[in-house]
Amino acid sequence: MATSPEDVLDRLESQLKLDVTPLRVAITPVPDDEDQQTPKLGSVARWLNKMEAEGAADWDGIVWVDDALGTDVHDWAHQYHKPILLEKPAPEEGLTEGHVVAVQVFINSEDRDRTS
Incomplete structure (x- = not known):
């Protein structure tokens, strides 16, 4: 799912x-x-x-x-019934290769952890 x-x-997605x-x-x-720490949590x-x-x-x-x-969002993710990967890039660095690799590993994993 994407919101960017x-x-x-x-x-x-191409990468x-x-x-x-x-x-x-x-x-x-x-x-x-407005009171949530994670601004998009309610919408998602x-x-x-x-x-x-x-x-x-x-x-x-x-x-x-x-x-x-x-x-x-971490509390919410632990309660959700499907596995969730949460990746938080630092605003000053943006999305890094490490984030992309983490997503690839999660997507390709046969037995995902509940959350990360």
Whole structure:
């Protein structure tokens, strides 16, 4: 799933050589989201719940790369029923080769940990 600008996502997806096109999540904040440490958590959680309710949740894991991941997203990820990889690039460094490798390893893993 992705929430970043299209050009960044296109380059990342190209580097990862994915067999499928990842789902892209529209971020639609609501007033309750303002108190969260992770600004996108509410939008992402609502989107995932909606997709599951519609029977469109055919993914086997979630990769979330964001420079604004707080402890709330880690707590949420530990409660989620599918494996989740959380990668937090430093804003001054951006996405590094190490992040891309971590995503590749997670995607290619047969037995993913619940969260990272």
